[in-house]
Amino acid sequence: MPWPESRKQETKQKILKSAVKLFAQKGFNRVSLGDVMKDAKLTHGAFYAHFDSKQELYKEAVSAAAEHSPLAEILRKSEGALSVDKIVSTYLCHEHVDQKFSPCPLAAFATDTPNQNGETKDAYTRVFQGMIDILESKTDGSITDRKSALSLAALLIGGVVVSRALNDQETIDELLAACISKAPQLLK
16 A cells, blocks of 8 residues: 555655755765665665655755745745845854754855756756845845845855855854845945
């Protein structure tokens, strides 16, 4: 008797959750399928019921991570327009840099994606375009043009990526504070 569809979907989500966490922490090349399945507390054989390859898993992890990213969480909790200050302070917080909650794939997978296949780059591009769409259409009116949205997205993503690469807490604090203080200037 086959598993119910809901059980199959739950299993796939467990695999994706583990993949997002591990790919964000270690990168594509330092994570094996065995690592993902062990973290998901599933057998290695269960993987192939959901994905054809590690590359396909990575591509789907990009999209899955977007659903639970800091920006997605703010959007779900908002009633009406989003404050750009709230977006900036949430995205550029230490908890996001330290991956205390589900990371934004734009920052978490930024250094791995250039080495992936076209489908994965397509998924990353869709997530980036989704972020720009949110910044242009769901904010409090302070973002008035596409250039501002693109610039703010680059500042947010870059601030997190560089902060994660540093090992000096004082410099990280200084970088995040600088990005937060300069973000409003991008909107003028």
